[in-house]
Amino acid sequence: MMGALVCLGRVLPVTADEGQDNLTLRYNRPAEYFEEALVIGNGTLGAVVYGGTDKDRISLNDLTLWTGEPDKSVTTPDAYKAIPDIRALLDKEDYRAADSEYRRVQGHYSENYQPLGTLTINYLDREADVTSYQRLLDIGNATSQTAYRRGGKLFTTDYFASAPDSVIVIRLKSESDKGINAVLSFDSPLPHSAVSGDHAISAEGYAAYHSYPVYYGGVKEKHLYDPDRGIHFKTIIKVIAPPACVESHPSGELKIKDCSEALILIANATSFNGFDKDPVKEGRDYQHIVARRMKQAMAKTYDELRRSHVADYKQFFDRVSLDLGETAPDIATLTTDEQLRLYTDSLQHNPELEALYFQYGRYLLISSSRTPGVPANLQGLWNEKILPPWSCNYTTNINLEENYWAAETTNLSEMHRPLMDFIGNLSRTGKETAKAYYGVDKGWCLAHNTDIWAMTCPVGLRDGDPSWACWTMGGAWLSTHIWEHYSFTQDKDFLKDAYPMLKGAAEFCMGWLVEKDGYLMTSPGTSPENKFVTPDGYVGATLYGSASDLALTRECLIDAVHAAEALGVDKDFRKHAKQTLSKLLPYRVGKNGNLQEWFHDWKDEDPKHRHQSHLVGLYPGHHLSIADTPELARACARTLEIKGDETTGWSTGWRVNLYARLHDSKNAYHIYRKLLRYVSPDGYQGKDARRGGGTYPNLLDAHSPFQIDGNFGGCAGVVEMLMQSTADEIILLPALPAQWKDGSVKGICARGGFVVDMAWKDGKVVSLAVFSRKGGKTRISFNGKRNSISLKAGEKKQLL
Template identity: 40%
Template sequence: MRNFLSIFFLLIGIIPFFLHAQQSADKVLFYKKPATDFNEALPIGNGRIGAMVYGGLQNETLNINEATLWGGGPANNNPNPNASQFLSSVRSYLDDGNWQQASRTLQKMQGPNVNSYVPLADVNIQQTLDGDVSSYQRNLDLSTAIATTQFSVGGVNYTREVLVSKPSEIIIMRMTASQVGKLNFSLGISTQFDSSQVVFEKGVMILKGQLPYHINSNRRIEMEQISANGQKGMRYQLRIKILLPNSDGKLEEINGLSVSNATEALVYITATTSYNGFRNRPDTEGVDENKLAEKYITEATKQNFKKIREAHVLDYQKYFNRVNLDLGLSDKNVIPTDERLANYKKGSEDKGLEVLYFNFGRYLLISSSRPGGVPANLQGIWNKNQRPSWGSNYTTNINVQMNYWPALMFNMVEMNAPLLDQIERWAQNGREIVQNYYKMNGWTVHHNSDIWATANPVQGDPKYANWALGGPWLSQHLYWHYQFTMDKSYLKQKAYPLMKEAARFCDDWLVLKKGYYVTSPSTSPENVFIDTNGNKGVVTIGSTMDMQIIWDLYNNLIEASETLNIDKVLRYEWIQKRDKLFPMRIGIAGNIMEWSQDFKDDDPQHRHVSHLFGLHPGRQLSPILTPDLAKAARKTLEIRGDGGTGWSKAWKVNFWSRLLDGEHAYKMYRELLSTSTLNNLLDNHPPFQIDGNFGGISGIGEMLLQSHLNELHLLPALPKKWENGSIEGMLARGGFIVDMKWENNKILSGKIKASSNSECKIRTDVPIKVKGVKSKTEKNGHYYLTTFISNAGRVYEFRR
């Protein structure tokens, strides 16, 4: 019997090696050596619990995160009671062109910094190995969301499989040896917080702790143990239980948990916090994290690995499998991902790597944003630092929005839900901030925020801290959700009321000058201008980005009110306001002016290109509708250059796609992978910041399908290098699900599934025919427009 088991487990060890050879080159990250640091480790997650897997040999590490583990507690929405008295002075200084005094005065309207997202703990595994290591491999299978480490020592094949189950709310690691009794390891927990303690209860190792009250995103400020009003920080817990399914080996509590002479071990890990919503104190009004963790670990350990794995894969694939991108690549001769990336950086072509990055981006959003949870932050949910860069905050002048650009277009509607829920929370706090800081109506959120939905302007340079249009920008995502889903009930009950309130703030925030509505004070995040007298400034009147964002909000509200057939009087007022906003202007260099005057930039190649919001993600300018402004937008990008941080390059992929320039969009995509991507394919700001991953794959969507102009523009910016391929399952505004195939850079065929009874307008560069329906095709410049009336639930096939 013992020999039989040895053969059985030998096969178990060999099979994964064989299977990997059959796996697709565009759905597996794999490496032939362990990760040396966080930037090489592999991320896994279920939206709430995250882990980074290093794939070590004698020493394996899992960095554990829980998405709600933040410093602090509910926001104080009146932290600066004197703030409102300074607004009139700021506006007077701006009227006089005294930019510096305006900035100094504006700083008197700031409030406290927001809190940081922090790591929970590290799980450290010390595995006893005797002999030389061979056949090492670690991988992350994006088709199953499972990370696997495999290697051989002394003729024994060892395997570790680890996943984060959403149905069970646990991390589970299955460790096996191909020979009976050859699995020996010890497991311990380490944490960065001194208040933590480890205890054992009924064979379960438990890490318990409570954060310092305030963990500020400003790294220069020390952590506070207790706040001024006696609040303490959030409680947290990590539970680990090990089971030996084969009833061999020995499990002991020796400096942690120790396993000896086993053949297979299942390590169950769960994490919880006392977070109980953004308005409840986590110390006195929090949930019972102990009870919750006990429930998760108790229920999970009733299930074997196979059952948990099957439920996990089924849950994950219902999102991941909706979309499939094929660029005609081969699955053969796969090389490790870090080597592929290194070759790519030297100029080699690798469509498989480009598709792998695309699939990895979708994987990351599914793994870091789930319904009922909080939104993905600057690092998704993966962070090992007690003081992460920028606090791993929600930064609303582009970064949190960029995280969700791909959610709807790639049919991950459910992943969009945490952002929509957070917008409601921001609106609640934002109403009070607007009233207390400005004596105005409506709601907004400023540049930085956290899990507590903090909405006040934070400490720091006004060029970022006092940017006040987070609410209007976030309102765009409310309307997008309707446009992609055509859920009129959602529009009426959730999106439209929040959008209206954001517009009320804009109504009060705008001032009328020389016949135009402008914002005052105004910034263009996070840029510095030089005026005609050579003076530098960051605060001014009527920045182009402000005007474009407010135009977008009013325009969306006008459409929404027409759809719902309500608020005719308000609609007229929005039209009047929209049409009297200070217009975009073209500067002497032929570019879109960033400021209300044609000022110079202190940094002409600044990473933010905020004044092209109207090109993307907005829809105010386009080559089709506003060719002169589009030409100026192109000039703006040429002056800014192709450089920048990771997320900046990602934004430029989207910009160039909206300009219908597939070659330059592809150039930026290549640069994003070549200069701003780490070996584990995470975006390098630097340091790691996840928005570049999400913005990058959004750019692919904009290359293949655009729907912001109320039509389906198929292959609007297809690169020549992607001459043959297909995409299945993309979601477009109007509620259409689109499949399409192309050959020789021209559309060949496809399917469109309609979710409502409406007009479907398709823009293509060659004429197409829609099967089984009366359609009209007409030439429109360089394009053909095909129009037909769609019926909900019906699938329409087309072909050139």
Template identity: 40%
Template sequence: MNKFWTKLLFLFLTISSLQAQETKWKLWYDKPASNWNEALPLGNGRLGAMVFGVPAVERLQLNEETIWGGSPNSNAHSKSKAAIPYIQKLIFEGNYQAAQELANEKVMSQTNDGMPYETFGNVYISFPGHQDYQDYYRDLDLEMATSTVSYTVDGVKYQREVFSAFEDDVIMVRLTADRAASITCNVQMTSPHDNAVARVRENQLTLSGQSQTHDHQRGGVKFQGRIKASNKGGELVVKDGLISVKEADELTLYISIATNFKNYKDLSEEYEQKAANILNAALTKDYDAIKKNHVQFYQQFYNRVSLDLGITSEAAKPTDQRIENFAEVNDPQLVALYFQFARYLLISCSQPGGQPANLQGIWNDMLFPPWESKYTVNINAEMNYWPAELTNLSEMHEPFLQMVRDVSETGAETAKKMYGARGWVLHHNTDIWRITGPIDYAASGMWPSGGAWLSQHLWERYLYSGDKDFLQEAYPIMKGAAQFFLDVLIEEPSHQWLVVSPSSSPENSHIHGATIAAGVTMDNQLLFDLFSNVIRASKILDEDQDFADTLSVTRSRLAPMQIGQYGQLQEWMHDWDDPEDKHRHISHLYGVFPSNQISAFRTPKLFDAAKTSLMYRGDPSTGWSMGWKVNLWARFLDGDHAYKLLQNQLSLVTPSTRGGGTYANMFDAHPPFQIDGNFGCAAGIAEMLMQSQEGAIHLLPALPSVWDKGSIKGLRARGGFEIVELSWKDHKVDKLVIRSTRGGNLRLRSENKLKAKGLSIAEGENPNHFFELPEVKAPLTSEKAKLNAVDLANYHEYDLSTQAGETYTVIGK
């Protein structure tokens, strides 16, 4: 190659590298969004906006987290109480179809299948003459939580910046141009609610309405949106439902939305005054001040964690092209971008004091979205919060934990009415009104174990924080969930095991053509965790020993996990599994993740059986299912297979394609859009790099071969530890800096040997001295290593005694 071509190649690579770095933490595109799944999401926890970026007519599709159909209600009823013993009898006799039909008739709610989460509407900004444009660019900046659109028309460069302000609780829009007197546009608000009314008040646009009636539940959420425009130069007129701007130098829009929602049983908020007060308070500040406060608030959460997997020239390409190409090219930074996008989404849709992220976070453009965009608690709602504690967003977990408190109240009525039981119950779905009775059809809704799974989140919060005050508050809720199962467990006739009946392995049919069953594996695993956690909490809090003893005896009688005829972990109490079953739900693998009842190091035979089950299920599936599988393969210590699932997940889904994956705007595609896949995959990426589920912090447990070097900072581990820095080279731990928030023993697990920095430095001693760490555990036997097809014999474990607030450094050998 001659010098000219060498220099040209070097210049090209340099430019590509600079472009890649410039857009490193941005989703960016060279064309406007042509549909909702290409628009870019903004949110401050309460207010959501989707930015389309069309030059001629910008569309901001808006949401407020409490605009739901219906009004405060309960779907508990008493007719199920007499029917359940007959359903159980039919199940034990093997008459599953009849049992399911009876459950449909007598147990499922006949009047209320849950209320829909609804859009507020849209703000449209039309720009005459902007149909023909050049130099188009739009982005979502994950470091600033802002969206920018720019393009050129007739030699004038126009720019729009939009964000949903955390501190000031308004949506902000700023329109600028590089030539004076160039901003001419019309602004209006619209809504698909048929009762919505637009008016002009005090030189502001307002739009007021009320949520929809659904399933005989009258819509009771009243809402109002307001827009105030502030111009520099030019003319501004507000009349006839429009803000008309002519030849301004700059235009800023302040957008406020409020509802009458106070809590799940109270709709007495003065919403019009609230909308006005929020807007008027924001109007006392200029755009730059609001943006500064917004960025500072957001970054206190976002900046806690960073991930570096390397960067290539692929990062200089538009995001939709990167997703489309991911399976065929080396683009490690796209994984890091996807990981941080999920953290951005959780910060943006789940703020303390607000509602938890629903099936679509807070982003929805419909009055009746798929599955009503509710809280599906047989996997999806829980998956939304898998990254919360792990990726250092504990505050974002709060709305979900508050929902657990709420449904423990409403679920007590349901337990008493429907089962004649103490405690509280939650079936497979709830909504903003915290319904807890079974909805839809028995095929999906006859599953009473939601309370057990939600209670696991209370225990996980304690494991990460060690906060005994929190545990004291959470204990009655966990105990109530356990009381319900103590009252409803029934002895099955074959082995005299105690089982949950009627129930199901969520949404999957067994060989008898029904879903309804008794003693399904997931229920047994959930109850084992629930009872174990309550027993542990009782001991920590030094109370309720008699109740703990009762749970211990009952736990010993639960149906055990079993290995079936194909070497698989059985999904049901009976050996009904079909190797050709590719169902999206993999419920019986809850014991692997998010639980840790099944482990390579403790239960090798069950570990092998669970892996066999996952192999039979296959890789491609719905988006959220693939997110779960990333975590499972990480727990199976198989980084390359986990990475394969990331490739499947990061495949572009368009209106003309089928199957799960990722939309152009990085939203998870079930399809349709479900946000749980984004959160599940983010947790899985973290699990590939660090795990802490069994009393040890496992470093690089599932590192794929493509990530030969990199680093992650800021992850949190159970036991009160924070990973200040974990870096690796040549697939081995290079350096670990870890902070202990609680003190106590720190056990480290690694494939390569480690040594630690001097922890107590005598006078005159070299503070950078490293000493050998004594191993605390002999290598596992070759028999176990062979059984699991994982080389467990090469793992090393070390113990360090830590002090609260201290930071420790370990390096790899």
């Protein structure tokens, strides 16, 4: 457990459980761009590690550091009064006027997620040549390391973010007795002050009390600051080394000189105390909290800190293992970015890279989703910009949901809980939004964006395009995660507590529907970010009978009914919901054989549009399937065929899952390879630069720019290819690619509380064991047969 050694230019693991080749990202030079750097995180505190030899840059984030204050006002009073006018315009088929009028039903934008700052380590000994450089991230242990020789002497830097001790740990180590000479400094793009003393840098600062998105042009100042408002933070960076080796400078810097080893501990706390608490008047005692964290961490040795971190992390990560085959040795010895580029440019088989990408998704979820009430955001945890793309917020027309598609199936149910808590917050603020913006008195809703303050209003400030700003179904979609969590855990206590949130979302859906031509449908509605073309050539967004609205309404109502039945409650509500379901406008198949997205069989402005929201009933929903709705499943397949395979990162991740649900192994794998397409760092301007959707050198998802949802969507897609489940059945290898004809997986989860271990050869299951968390019955389909099994709680049965 002592890190790694450099031998003949290669980093070699000291113990067998560290540095496994198929669980390690490897590079042979420092990172120049964010998209090359390595990310670590403990679920709240995170770092982006560049691994420089002259200057090492470690950018820091805290998941609770946002602009803003509690969201307690309605930006657009009486917005709901516009709804009848919009409906009347739609009844007259006046889509241009409806688009214009729908802007009246828009409120403020979300706040911005903020970077904490950057720790810079400037090395003073730069004369000697650097050789044998290696930079790695071992996701099997959640540890990172930079190793190289300077003047022939080994120098290593180890990094990890500890959840048990709430600190980031950095260890500098040199073979030379006096090999470490460096200056440490901290800077932040936020208003702050920093001082040094007692071998530590102490910094305090605050975020803006209000901000606007980078794309909003209605104001000159995007951030409004006041030292008496907004979320405050305190960061302590402590150096542990012989006293004579550390000096404090009046400038706020620390100097480390003439030692062979130095330990750097980073702790942070913010005043955020909940979505409804003023972070100044009702904020946490962040100064005391960070001091306590640092004191407790300082009481441990490096080895003790590392052992507790690894043990904590592995209790989650080690639940699942995946073997898709061995990569050819001449490819396996390449760095990760070289492998990714080769994988993109050739038809080379690289099953270890494909499995690594899957496990990397699990690593990222563990690292970014362990803060109660604060789920992983658009970039997970890692953001370096005070005006990040799309505010680095929670975009709920796909992106936040996709972040959690892999939580249950890959045995990381605990990482799903921050989202459950967050839904609870949204259900409270969303009640006011339902009334004030939509005139619906029952239930709650959520629009296109939200933030740490659980804002739920539609965004746009009456200037946003309705295609994205006026979407209403975020609450319906997010609430389906409640039933998903229960389906996998069978946790009745959780369901009892969360059921009112799911029911409230369903009640809004029913209150939002109108009757037209004998059917219930939404009016007004949109299909996220997509636009239709009317016969007279108008390109619009606002319509009635949006297929995606109705798909989400169906899924939400079905889940709410199931939850009420599981709890044995709300007979009247169940009856009402079932009656509503029976009267919803049915799906239709368009003239091109596609699943019709618009009420009328209109053309799309962009037939290859990245969003495929009307397919949500196929995945992640469950009411469309090749078994139960074969005609509609074929229409879904035709829709995907029309859209093609060139799209953004998160959309590619979604399409992997959609093809898997269609049991289309060929296309599921083809799209998975598309997801792993090499994309250059955003700032790289060379002639060989590559843009578009795919994967950056550090394996983060390229939307582009960076959005983490594609990582999670791709991770979930691997499980969908290997196993699918319903409340009654588990299907093994439903979309197994020919390229994965031999392999094994352990620890993946099925609905009903079952955990599956299996191995397969030549596409047939040859070993199978099933564990039941709560006890129960299910059917398992594999090798052309269907088997019924019954297990007791805690029982594991070997079936093959």
